[in-house]
Amino acid sequence: MTPYLMRQTAVLLTQLLTFESPADAVVGAYFREHRDLGTKDRAWIAETAYGILRRYRYLSEITANNDEDATEDARKLILAWLMKIEGKSIRDLEEVLDERQKEWAVAIKSKNSEGLSPAALADVRDWFWEKLVAQYGEAEAMTICRSMFEQASLDLRVNTIKASREDVLTRMLAENTVKDNVIAVTPYSPLGIRMGARLNISKHILFTEGQIEVQDEGSQLLSYLVAPKRGQMVADLCAGAGGKTLALGALMKNTGRLYAFDVSEKRLNNLGKRLKRSGLSNLQAQVINNENDLKLKRLNGKFDRVLVDAPCSGLGTLRRNPDLKWRQTEQDVTELNVKQSNILARAAKLCKAGGRVVYATCSLLRDENEAIAEAFMAAHPEFKLIPAHEVLAQQHIELNTGDYLKLLPHLHGTDGFFAAVFEKAA
Numbered sequence: 001m002t003p004y005l006m007r008q009t010a011v012l013l014t015q016l017l018t019f020e021s022p023a024d025a026v027v028g029a030y031f032r033e034h035r036d037l038g039t040k041d042r043a044w045i046a047e048t049a050y051g052i053l054r055r056y057r058y059l060s061e062i063t064a065n066n067d068e069d070a071t072e073d074a075r076k077l078i079l080a081w082l083m084k085i086e087g088k089s090i091r092d093l094e095e096v097l098d099e100r101q102k103e104w105a106v107a108i109k110s111k112n113s114e115g116l117s118p119a120a121l122a123d124v125r126d127w128f129w130e131k132l133v134a135q136y137g138e139a140e141a142m143t144i145c146r147s148m149f150e151q152a153s154l155d156l157r158v159n160t161i162k163a164s165r166e167d168v169l170t171r172m173l174a175e176n177t178v179k180d181n182v183i184a185v186t187p188y189s190p191l192g193i194r195m196g197a198r199l200n201i202s203k204h205i206l207f208t209e210g211q212i213e214v215q216d217e218g219s220q221l222l223s224y225l226v227a228p229k230r231g232q233m234v235a236d237l238c239a240g241a242g243g244k245t246l247a248l249g250a251l252m253k254n255t256g257r258l259y260a261f262d263v264s265e266k267r268l269n270n271l272g273k274r275l276k277r278s279g280l281s282n283l284q285a286q287v288i289n290n291e292n293d294l295k296l297k298r299l300n301g302k303f304d305r306v307l308v309d310a311p312c313s314g315l316g317t318l319r320r321n322p323d324l325k326w327r328q329t330e331q332d333v334t335e336l337n338v339k340q341s342n343i344l345a346r347a348a349k350l351c352k353a354g355g356r357v358v359y360a361t362c363s364l365l366r367d368e369n370e371a372i373a374e375a376f377m378a379a380h381p382e383f384k385l386i387p388a389h390e391v392l393a394q395q396h397i398e399l400n401t402g403d404y405l406k407l408l409p410h411l412h413g414t415d416g417f418f419a420a421v422f423e424k425a426a
């Protein structure tokens with residue numbers, strides 16, 4: 001660490017802590033504006049800033065920031081991060097600190113976690129903590145929150161339209177793609193590869209040629225839960241940039257018809273770019289105004305499978321998006337619940353008799369998960385719940401989390417996901 005790096009990180013952190021935009025967008029824009037920063041410096045700045053976002057509440061409480069000077073507060077947070085989380089001593093940092101910063105360091109050193117609330121120790125907002133405790137109990141809620149302090153692994157999905165997992169693994173091992181070959185198959189997804197070390201895969205030839213995609217193992221499993229068959233009609237109603245759509249297309253072996261809908265043109269454009277690499281030709285993307293868009297009407301009752309990867313709080317992805325802890329409010333979740341129910345109800349109409357609807361989120365909250373699924377079943381007696389583990393077992397994936405698929409980072413090594421499979425009476 002140098003005074004220069006400290007300054008750069010403090011400026012970036014000050015922007016991040018306004019919580020006006022998603023952290024990945026802020027960091028991306030910052031690096032585009034500071035092209036002079038070298039690779040190592042960028043890595044240090046990004047890792048420090050993300051680390052602080054993960055531990056923001058705890059670090060803020062022990063630095064007792066005064067909120068008067070945002071850059072000064074950011075510098076205190078960096079110091080607290082280095083000392084309390086990275087284990088640096090005042091002596092380690094002495095050379096890079098000015099006199100005032102040394103005083104801050106002495107004050108930070110004297111602080112411990114005594115007197116901090118459980119929510120502060122879990123590093124989440126009170127409302128989220130209370131919901132987690134009500135669902136999981138205090139001990140597991142703490143384990144879940146702490147598991148989100150870790151960086152997520154980099155998971156890849158092999159695109160079976162173009163390659164096999166064996167071939168990709170052999171090639172990566174042969175060329176030493178990851179230093180020390182910290183690379184393995186994923187425990188559950190038959191198409192996943194997990195990289196133990198972070199690297200920029202987007203320039204790798206296997207990526208540019210479309211043989212691999214970046215996709216969390218949990219997200220890969222959701223596509224298996226949809227279990228589309230060759231030649232079927234499948235809709236991805238909230239396709240976004242198409243992480244799951246592309247996986248579905250590959251599972252369909254590029255046959256049948258796959259529709260990708262989303263309200264965001266920008267996200268569907270990103271899907272377009274990924275589609276070119278994928279080699280899929282069975283996919284049609286369409287922007288809709290909302291789930292009641294008239295464009296969907298002619299498709300009522302036509303689909304064998306409908307995936308609702310619903311807009312959600314994203315609170316299962318805090319390892320990757322720690323800023324969501326501070327940006328999402330309880331009110332946001334209540335508003336999302338209305339959208340989630342409406343989109344799921346619309347999916348029910350698109351589904352044909354004997355077909356299936358899969359409802360999924362990357363949230364940990366009952367309000368966005370079980371509560372939506374239960375209300376759906378109560379309002380739609382023509383649908384029955386198919387146990388998720390049975391659907392996975394039929395595809396030789398041994399993973400039993402009960403009738404619903406419920407993935408948690410500390411148990412499954414994936415992001416937090418929820419999914420329910422509903423089948424419409426024939």
Ligand SMILES: C[S@@+](CC[C@H](N)C(=O)[O-])C[C@H]1O[C@@H](n2cnc3c(N)ncnc32)[C@H](O)[C@@H]1O
Nearest residue numbers: 238239240242243244262263264291309310311
């Ligand atoms: C969880 S994200 C989807 C991620 C995507 N399936 C993937 O795997 O990359 C939810 C998506 O729902 C979209 N969305 C929000 N409201 C919608 C609506 N009423 N109808 C369809 N899509 C909607 C958002 O634009 C967002 O892209």
